[in-house]
Amino acid sequence: MRYLKIGIISDTHITKHCENINKIIDRYFKDVDMIIHVGDFDSMDVVNNIKKKKKFVGVFGNNDSSAVKQYLKEKDIISIEGYKIGMFHGHGEKKNAMDRAYDQFKDSKVDIIIFGHSHQPIIKTKNKILMLNPGSPSRKLKERWYSYIILELEKKKIQARIVFFNNK
Template sequence: MLIGVISDTHIPTRSSKIPEKVFEVFKNVDMILHAGDIESLDVIKSLEEIAPVTAVHGNCDPNLELNEREVIEVENVRIGLAHGVVYPKGDTQQLYYIAKELDVDILITGHTHQAMIEKIDDVLLLNPGSPTQPRLTDPTVMLLKINGADVEAEIVKIGKPTCKALDFTQFNH
């Protein structure tokens, strides 16, 4: 099974739309997991044109009637999905404890806007980063391949960070 993993899209508050490259990367996936900070159900509807979507509530989401956490079983693998609000941000030890609490083999989180693949003991911690609002890195999503108990995770860069151009003439007096 091929799974597209995405997080921290922040649409329409911080970005206007999902980059087209995401749709290209996800074109053959069997399902999509969104780790929160969606901000609009239109994001889920757009992604559902590709494949079924499971999403969780992020700390910047209004009430979208999503759960804080989900557990999905794919073949022989239990996957936990949560936004991952822990402090300090991205603390892998706390994320590991969330995985143990959910009794999962893989925990997918977002929140940091930075992609990560890290294994701690028997748990694989994944973060797809952000395709729209990366922090100190390129925009990313993730592909997760599951074949029985075999798991492969790949961080996919979808472009370079973009920022609004400044008109420096406004600073001249």
């Protein structure tokens, strides 16, 4: 049975050396069908580099340039393999990034919510919705490792796993 393999990233925060995103894609996402990036690219060059290599969808984050904000939406819902997926960076006031992302889609009947902002990788469910935060593949902040998520979608099966790595 065919499934769709999706690489999920967030919070790349690449302002100089935008080609560094290509190294991440070439090393970790060679065999994915598409890449979802949920904000804080920081530069439109990062978006363009991803688009040159893979099918791409994404939303902007609070640190993104005006060019990125003009090109991408702040939040979006896409359908893949029959699943409704909400995407939102997770920025805002009050609560934490996961709760803010959840609040954006709680009335939208989504199956999965992908968010970022905290740089902390998470896979959990909240009120029957799969909540995914890939952490960051390039700016880990307080985390020990860099990270991303591989999401595999089939009609009746979802697999999501966090991949941790050391950027050496």
